[in-house]
Amino acid sequence: MSRVTEVWVGLATCGVAAGAELVYSTFESSLAKHNLPVTMKRVGCIGMCYNEPLVDVVTADENRFTYGHVCPEDVERIVTEHILNGQPVNELLIPADGFFEHQVRIVLENCGLIDPEVLEEYQRHDGYKALQRVLSELTPAEVIEEIKSSGLRGRGGAGFPTGVKWGFAAREPGPEKFLVCNADEGDPGAFMDRSVLEGDPHRVIEGMIIAAYAIGAPHGYIYVRAEYPMAIKRLKKAIAAADQAGFLGENILGSDFSFEIKIKTGAGAFVCGEETALIASIEGKRGTPRRRPPYPAVSGLWGRPTNINNVETLANIPWIIRHGAKEFAHYGTEDSRGTKVFALAGKINHSGLIEVPMGMSIKEIVFDIGGGLRENKKFKAVQIGGPSGGCIPAKLADVPVDYKSITQTGAIMGSGGLIVLDEDTCMVDITRFFLDFTQKESCGKCTFCRIGTKRMLETLTRICDGKGVPEDVANLIELANKVKAYSLCGLGQTAPNPVLTTTKYFRNEYDTHIIDKSCQAHVCKALIHYEIDPSACKNCRLCTKQCPAQAISQGEGDHQEIDQSVCIKCGQCYEVCPFGAITIQ
Amino acid sequence: MPHSDSSITGVSNEVDRLLHLFAPFPASVIPLLQEIQGHYGYISETNLTRVATYAHAPKSTVYSVATFYSQFRLTRPGKYLIRICQGTACHVLGANSICEHLEEQLGVKVGETTGDGLFTLESVRCLGCCSLAPVMMIRDEAYGRLTRGRVDAIIDAYRNRAEK
Ligand SMILES: Cc1cc2nc3c(=O)[nH]c(=O)nc-3n(C[C@H](O)[C@H](O)[C@H](O)COP(=O)(O)O)c2cc1C
Ligand code: FES
Numbered sequence: 129m130s131r132v133t134e135v136w137v138g139l140a141t142c143g144v145a146a147g148a149e150l151v152y153s154t155f156e157s158s159l160a161k162h163n164l165p166v167t168m169k170r171v172g173c174i175g176m177c178y179n180e181p182l183v184d185v186v187t188a189d190e191n192r193f194t195y196g197h198v199c200p201e202d203v204e205r206i207v208t209e210h211i212l213n214g215q216p217v218n219e220l221l222i223p224a225d226g227f228f229e230h231q232v233r234i235v236l237e238n239c240g241l242i243d244p245e246v247l248e249e250y251q252r253h254d255g256y257k258a259l260q261r262v263l264s265e266l267t268p269a270e271v272i273e274e275i276k277s278s279g280l281r282g283r284g285g286a287g288f289p290t291g292v293k294w295g296f297a298a299r300e301p302g303p304e305k306f307l308v309c310n311a312d313e314g315d316p317g318a319f320m321d322r323s324v325l326e327g328d329p330h331r332v333i334e335g336m337i338i339a340a341y342a343i344g345a346p347h348g349y350i351y352v353r354a355e356y357p358m359a360i361k362r363l364k365k366a367i368a369a370a371d372q373a374g375f376l377g378e379n380i381l382g383s384d385f386s387f388e389i390k391i392k393t394g395a396g397a398f399v400c401g402e403e404t405a406l407i408a409s410i411e412g413k414r415g416t417p418r419r420r421p422p423y424p425a426v427s428g429l430w431g432r433p434t435n436i437n438n439v440e441t442l443a444n445i446p447w448i449i450r451h452g453a454k455e456f457a458h459y460g461t462e463d464s465r466g467t468k469v470f471a472l473a474g475k476i477n478h479s480g481l482i483e484v485p486m487g488m489s490i491k492e493i494v495f496d497i498g499g500g501l502r503e504n505k506k507f508k509a510v511q512i513g514g515p516s517g518g519c520i521p522a523k524l525a526d527v528p529v530d531y532k533s534i535t536q537t538g539a540i541m542g543s544g545g546l547i548v549l550d551e552d553t554c555m556v557d558i559t560r561f562f563l564d565f566t567q568k569e570s571c572g573k574c575t576f577c578r579i580g581t582k583r584m585l586e587t588l589t590r591i592c593d594g595k596g597v598p599e600d601v602a603n604l605i606e607l608a609n610k611v612k613a614y615s616l617c618g619l620g621q622t623a624p625n626p627v628l629t630t631t632k633y634f635r636n637e638y639d640t641h642i643i644d645k646s647c648q649a650h651v652c653k654a655l656i657h658y659e660i661d662p663s664a665c666k667n668c669r670l671c672t673k674q675c676p677a678q679a680i681s682q683g684e685g686d687h688q689e690i691d692q693s694v695c696i697k698c699g700q701c702y703e704v705c706p707f708g709a710i711t712i713q
Numbered sequence: 714m715p716h717s718d719s720s721i722t723g724v725s726n727e728v729d730r731l732l733h734l735f736a737p738f739p740a741s742v743i744p745l746l747q748e749i750q751g752h753y754g755y756i757s758e759t760n761l762t763r764v765a766t767y768a769h770a771p772k773s774t775v776y777s778v779a780t781f782y783s784q785f786r787l788t789r790p791g792k793y794l795i796r797i798c799q800g801t802a803c804h805v806l807g808a809n810s811i812c813e814h815l816e817e818q819l820g821v822k823v824g825e826t827t828g829d830g831l832f833t834l835e836s837v838r839c840l841g842c843c844s845l846a847p848v849m850m851i852r853d854e855a856y857g858r859l860t861r862g863r864v865d866a867i868i869d870a871y872r873n874r875a876e877k
Contacts, residue, residue, distance in 0.1 A: 316800030
């Protein structure tokens with residue numbers, strides 16, 4: 129077997145959260161102890177977050193052995209058995225589970241394989257070749273033509289054709305124009321952009337430079353959310369390195385094109401992902417959207433022509449230029465070309481980051497790649513598109529994931545958050561959760577969004593509290609349609625989607641909440657109570673000790689009893705009981 | 714009345730240094746507030762006024778910006794800022810019960826600071842580690858796959874660290 133030359137540790141935010149820093153330093157000291165000439169590398173996220181912390185042991189002939197759930201205690205074994213003696217530790221290796229087989233990696237091409245903080249690593253993987261080609265061979269108009277014919281559509285949510293959008297900004301008079309990369313990623317449950325920025329920041333920067341060349345913009349901004357400190361750090365480093373290497377700054381690569389990039393950190397407002405609000409925020413104002421037209425392409429940042437693209441959109445650009453529009457268009461469907469990155473989360477086994485050709489069915493994503501549901505629970509729905517998206521029920525699992533088909537279900541493609549829900553998820557509660565989000569994030573400028581989301585939230589809360597009345601559902605639907613029709617920006621126009629899709633596909637759950645006053649998923653606290661089954665209780669008193677409200681005490685006979693008037697329904701007794709004696713009614 | 718933190722000249726010079734990191738015009742208001750909060754943990758009324766004066770923006774505008782964005786804090790937080798995620802993935806995987814447990818262990822509600830000034834508990838919408846839900850962040854460290862037991866261990870570790 130060929131000699132081990134490198135050890136890679138996944139150190140994106142997800143890896144770090146799972147304890148990968150300690151794994152990295154343990155490897156370092158173990159390798160030093162054994163005096164082994166092995167290079168350590170910090171890589172981004174490969175997408176298998178469910179196996180974090182992840183370690184790749186790489187041999188001289190470029191074979192990769194991937195270890196998952198590595199704890200510091202495993203390190204010495206991997207070093208002595210595998211690196212010293214050439215015997216992979218089979219029981220710690222990740223078994224093939226179909227996760228990568230069905231994926232096509234364009235945007236995520238390098239994520240998890242290169243050190244994102246080293247420019248040369250990106251260059252070794254063809255980095256900045258697309259830029260070189262663009263600057264030496266193509267006119268701006270030719271670049272725009274190439275992107276148009278690739279069929280690439282914006283990945284930030286609305287799916288507007290990217291080449292067409294560039295064309296709008298290109299035909300405006302310069303020279304003061306702006307190119308903005310939208311890295312606000314406010315959808316809870318979505319982490320595609322974070323992973324790309326942390327795992328392959330130069331790809332986004334290269335995409336930005338090409339876009340800026342196409343529209344003729346000398347200034348660029350990246351608007352990143354403040355919750356992503358690691359992405360910000362890596363971007364800063366990457367910009368400095370690109371500057372140093374002559375990919376940014378004056379007369380890039382000897383051409384007469386100049387471009388600079390500044391980073392703006394968001395300050396925690398979901399609505400700032402909306403392009404006109406984002407512009408206001410960069411200008412230092414409250415992030416409230418304004419009416420369009422004029423579109424940013426005509427009058428954007430400081431009144432200048434501005435083109436705004438999402439991180440993933442821009443990350444596609446270098447690949448398209450290198451491989452050609454035809455090759456790109458070969459993936460996907462008629463109206464949705466290429467691939468889409470999704471963040472798989474929720475009640476799914478393989479929670480992580482995936483990239484698939486457009487048009488793959490929900491079922492394939494959830495079961496073939498996602499490995500099905502946790503604990504073999506029943507698949508109920510996927511929530512797609514974040515708070516502005518909708519819930520697609522399991523019975524529509526054959527729907528292909530492309531812009532047109534998803535929109536037909538009443539949801540939206542959104543930016544790529546895919547949350548899998550099982551039988552233990554209450555659809556009324558999750559709808560209330562989304563409305564709570566949009567209501568709080570509504571900037572308050574227009575009446576329909578400000579008051580409409582509030583009234584919808586109140587109604588949903590009432591239903592979850594067991595105080596729903598039969599007219600509630602019809603009222604919700606009527607209000608939802610009005611808010612959708614009359615709100616100023618995308619936030620209000622899409623906020624009702626969760627209400628509209630759940631009342632359409634899960635009407636029975638609303639009815640059981642309102643009429644039977646019961647929550648079948650056992651989520652809505654007002655509609656459930658805990659009981660101890662005297663025949664199953666062994667009187668071990670674990671529940672009594674656990675109960676934070678002191679609601680459990682010795683009953684008459686050999687069992688414990690819950691005082692319903694004191695119980696706070698936290699469910700801790702249910703979790704600790706080793707005999708399954710606690711039931712939810 | 715001068716606020717206590719500007720009456721000490723050393724501190725005031727520090728604020729000056731932070732202000733001069735950005736150009737003196739209204740577009741700098743957000744980065745200035747971020748810089749000051751990054752340094753002091755919050756934005757005091759005095760510092761808010763200084764940002765307004767420096768950036769040539771009305772104080773009311775600076776206040777309206779500071780209250781629009783959820784990142785900005787106008788009161789002093791505890792030594793360790795805990796941000797518990799209440800995003801979708803965390804919600805469906807039980808973030809509520811983790812949050813209630815934290816509230817119970819710390820003896821405060823979300824948005825409050827413990828009496829000893831050690832912890833401030835805040836909730837956020839998604840930290841981008843959804844695959845490790847439920848998640849919380851203490852300062853800039855993320856902690857995933859939380860259970861009640863794991864939360865207790867992490868909080869204890871911070872308490873011990875503070876005692877040293
Ligand atoms: C409420 C709201 C939030 C948005 N959040 C984001 C976001 O976080 N990231 C993003 O790229 N686009 C977001 N968008 C879409 C942007 O307005 C814009 O369409 C997009 O950045 C354009 O880039 P694209 O053409 O490359 O998709 C949001 C839109 C709305 C209405
Ligand atoms: S939903 Fe909690 S980290 Fe994303």
